[in-house]
Amino acid sequence: MTSRISRTLVFVILCLIAVSTVYPLIFMALNSMRSSSAFELSPFGLPSHWNFSSYHSLFQEIPFAQSILHSFIVVVPAVILATFTSSLAAFVFTKVPIKLGNVMFWVMLMIMFMPGIVVLLPLYVEVAHTGLSNNFVPAILIYTAISIPYGTYLLRSNFRSIPDSVVEAARVDGASWIKVYWRVILPIGRPGVFTVAILTFLNIWNDLFISLVLLHASNTEMVTPTLAQLSGKYSTDVPVLMAGLLIGALPTLLLYFITARVFIRGMLSGAVR
Amino acid sequence: MDNDVTGQLNEVDTPVITMREQKVRKRRNVFSYIALLPAALLVFGLMVFPIGETIYHSFTNWDGATSTFIGFENFRLIFSNPIISQVLVNSLIFLISVPLILAASLVTAVLVYEKVLGWRVFRFLFFIPMVLSPVIVGVLFSTIFLPGGAVDKLLSVFGLGQFSWLQYPWTARAVVILALVWTSFGFGMVVILSAMSTVDTALYDAAAIDGASWWRRLRSITIPMISGSLQFLSVINVIYTFTSLFAFVFTITAGGPGFSTTTVDYYTYITTFENGQFGYGAALALLLFLIVLTLTIAQVKLFPYREVQQGS
Numbered sequence: 001m002t003s004r005i006s007r008t009l010v011f012v013i014l015c016l017i018a019v020s021t022v023y024p025l026i027f028m029a030l031n032s033m034r035s036s037s038a039f040e041l042s043p044f045g046l047p048s049h050w051n052f053s054s055y056h057s058l059f060q061e062i063p064f065a066q067s068i069l070h071s072f073i074v075v076v077p078a079v080i081l082a083t084f085t086s087s088l089a090a091f092v093f094t095k096v097p098i099k100l101g102n103v104m105f106w107v108m109l110m111i112m113f114m115p116g117i118v119v120l121l122p123l124y125v126e127v128a129h130t131g132l133s134n135n136f137v138p139a140i141l142i143y144t145a146i147s148i149p150y151g152t153y154l155l156r157s158n159f160r161s162i163p164d165s166v167v168e169a170a171r172v173d174g175a176s177w178i179k180v181y182w183r184v185i186l187p188i189g190r191p192g193v194f195t196v197a198i199l200t201f202l203n204i205w206n207d208l209f210i211s212l213v214l215l216h217a218s219n220t221e222m223v224t225p226t227l228a229q230l231s232g233k234y235s236t237d238v239p240v241l242m243a244g245l246l247i248g249a250l251p252t253l254l255l256y257f258i259t260a261r262v263f264i265r266g267m268l269s270g271a272v273r
Numbered sequence: 274m275d276n277d278v279t280g281q282l283n284e285v286d287t288p289v290i291t292m293r294e295q296k297v298r299k300r301r302n303v304f305s306y307i308a309l310l311p312a313a314l315l316v317f318g319l320m321v322f323p324i325g326e327t328i329y330h331s332f333t334n335w336d337g338a339t340s341t342f343i344g345f346e347n348f349r350l351i352f353s354n355p356i357i358s359q360v361l362v363n364s365l366i367f368l369i370s371v372p373l374i375l376a377a378s379l380v381t382a383v384l385v386y387e388k389v390l391g392w393r394v395f396r397f398l399f400f401i402p403m404v405l406s407p408v409i410v411g412v413l414f415s416t417i418f419l420p421g422g423a424v425d426k427l428l429s430v431f432g433l434g435q436f437s438w439l440q441y442p443w444t445a446r447a448v449v450i451l452a453l454v455w456t457s458f459g460f461g462m463v464v465i466l467s468a469m470s471t472v473d474t475a476l477y478d479a480a481a482i483d484g485a486s487w488w489r490r491l492r493s494i495t496i497p498m499i500s501g502s503l504q505f506l507s508v509i510n511v512i513y514t515f516t517s518l519f520a521f522v523f524t525i526t527a528g529g530p531g532f533s534t535t536t537v538d539y540y541t542y543i544t545t546f547e548n549g550q551f552g553y554g555a556a557l558a559l560l561l562f563l564i565v566l567t568l569t570i571a572q573v574k575l576f577p578y579r580e581v582q583q584g585s
Contacts, residue, residue: 006487011389017381018398020455024413025401027423043423081311089312098305104313111320113569115516117538118562121545121555122326123319125337145319148312177304206406208520209538213546224408228524231412238416245409256404260397267403267460268467 025246025253032243039238054239055247062233063218064244067226070215073136074222075204078143083197085144086151087189091181093152094159095167105156112149116209119146124213134217142214143204150203151196154269158192159185195266198259202252223248324562331559335552347556357557359532360540363446364515367536370450370457371510375503377454378461383491385462386469396466400459407456407517411524414452415439418525442533445526449534452521457513461506468502469495504575512568515561537561 031039032054033047058064092098093105120142127138162185170180186193211222227248234241256263331347333340351357381399385392402410417423418438425435438444472495480490496503518536522528528535528543535543538561545554 007387007389010384010387014381014384014389014392014395018395021398021401021459027417028413043417043426085312085315088308092305092308096305096308098309101305104309107321108316110566110569111316111324113512113516113565114320114324115538115558115561115565117541117545117554118327118558119320119323121541121551121558122323122330124546125551128337141315142319145315148316152312177308181308202404206408208406208408208523209542212523213542224406224520227406227412228408228520231415231524241412241416245412249405249409252404252406253401256401260400264396264400264463268463 025249028242028246028249032239032246034239036237036239043238054237054243057237058240058243058247061240062226062230063221064223064226064247066219067221067223068247070136070220071205071211071223074139074143074211074215075201078140078147078204079197079200081140081144082147082151082200083193086148086196087155087186087193088181089148089152090155090159091185093156095162095164095180095185096177105152108149108152112153116146120210120213127214134215134220136215136220139210139214142210143207146210147200147203151200154196154199154266155189155192157269158195159189162188191262192266192269194259195262195269198255198263199266201255205252327555327558327562330552331556333552333555335555336549337551340552343552347553348560350553351556351560356532356535356540360535360537363532363534364536366446367450367453367514367518368511370453370514371507373450373454374457374461374510375506377458378465378506379496379503381458381462382465382469383495385466396463399462402456403459405456407452407520408524410452410456411521414448414521415525418448439526440530442530445530445534449518449521449525452525453514453518457510461510464502464506465499468499472498508568508571508575512565515565515568537564 027043030045030047031043033051034045035051035053038045038048093101123138123142127133127135132138166184166188167180170184175183206224208224208228212225212228215222216225227244230241230244234244330340332342332344334343334346381395385395385399419425420435420437424438425433428436436444438448476494476498477490480494485493515537519538519542522534522536522539526534528539532540537557541554541557541561544550544557
């Protein structure tokens with residue numbers, strides 16, 4: 001009997017916490033379809049009808065669609081590059097013995113937690129000197145570089161679980177190393193590679209600092225700086241702000257909803273027990 | 274290493290392999306360097322080399338174009354600047370978030386572990402804030418904590434009036450800490466849950482037979498068994514307090530009121546990119562780097578990495 005009561009209590013508490021994590025999304029969605037005067041009256045009301053005028057003004061008054069496009073232009077190549085290069089590096093670190101391999105790996109681990117501003121400060125100056133300010137290429141490369149240590153770290157522990165005998169067998173059959181990587185490691189380690197790609201996408205899409213510093217012109221601005229500045233411009237027109245937040249959150253939210261299991265397991269594989 | 278049996282057999286069977294073996298060894302080396310090259314070039318060129326530049330320029334007066342060597346002048350200025358001590362104190366205050374995150378993660382993990390109806394759904398939902406950009410969380414928090422905003426409306430049920438949460442140092446800090454805890458506890462919960470799943474349930478059964486209370490089981494079995502995860506989470510969150518508050522501060526308080534919520538990276542951002550003092554900014558960035566590096570090394574020394582095995 002007591003266990004029944006305590007179970008109900010646990011359930012109720014969990015429901016309350018779940019409300020705190022889900023309601024903000026509902027809050028954004030509902031208020032994006034209300035008028036700002038209705039919001040001023042009460043932020044908790046329901047929209048009276050399907051009203052998409054906030055979305056209309058979001059895309060009409062500011063280049064919001066472009067900022068989303070810019071984010072994709074930077075994030076997608078960076079994710080592909082970072083995943084590819086880290087998988088190659090992780091393959092070498094786990095399956096192809098190399099001089100100083102461990103030292104190189106530890107250097108990567110050391111700079112994994114490095115505050116971004118340490119590298120961004122000189123990089124910003126160099127990018128400006130070479131006339132590449134507000135160019136997507138340096139941003140893509142810097143995002144790639146900053147994602148490699150984490151990706152290599154995750155994939156290294158992933159590739160380790162692939163038995164060496166599989167690699168040996170392929171080698172005995174005369175497969176070149178590149179073939180072993182492409183035909184053996186990548187297919188077997190696909191879940192891990194996929195996870196790294198997802199997490200890298202999340203990290204870069206959500207970042208503010210690098211995009212704020214490197215791509216500050218309106219014709220290159222990514223979505224996070226746009227949203228950060230939106231809050232100043234539209235503090236009196238909350239529905240437009242909420243519409244922007246919701247759309248900005250959509251790509252990562254969808255990715256999470258579709259791949260939740262892989263996602264959570266992937267985040268865990270970087271942790272220790 | 275266990276899998277080297279085949280390799281050893283080959284060597285024993287064919288002792289005259291030397292030439293071929295050497296060739297293979299050589300090719301293996303060439304391949305490993307080529308395969309490492311892209312990652313190494315990017316990491317060295319865009320991370321290691323810039324660190325060196327930052328270190329060099331922290332000893333210079335640098336406006337982004339010309340730099341003159343001034344020795345330790347930047348550091349002398351840093352340590353005589355009252356704002357810096359304020360900023361460092363802020364970072365220490367923000368560390369309050371670490372025990373809060375640990376507590377929230379532990380509580381939710383323990384509750385979800387009870388496997389009540391729909392526990393998988395709860396785990397799924399608690400992770401949502403982690404997926405959102407700090408910018409989105411920050412803008413949302415700054416909106417709901419406006420005077421007369423959603424939070425005030427909610428509190429008016431209890432008869433409380435409007436309050437300017439972001440105008441007072443301590444409430445502004447509390448809002449930033451709340452945002453950090455809200456986004457971080459999902460990850461902590463998942464880490465603790467996975468650690469709890471490795472605890473032998475026989476321990477709980479035995480304790481239950483001995484009449485140990487729920488609280489007693491938590492304190493004497495669960496927490497000791499997952500201490501590794503708790504240590505990992507505390508260290509990682511301490512580092513995060515120093516390195517990843519920028520977006521929250523930028524969107525919620527802009528460092529204010531005064532400098533009461535300014536973090537080291539936010540202050541470095543202002544001095545460098547808004548005031549153009551690049552040498553001084555480099556010295557500040559280096560200071561932050563040294564703090565974080567010390568914390569990272571302390572982590573590696575105190576709690577040696579034990580990576581989670583696959584399939585967990």
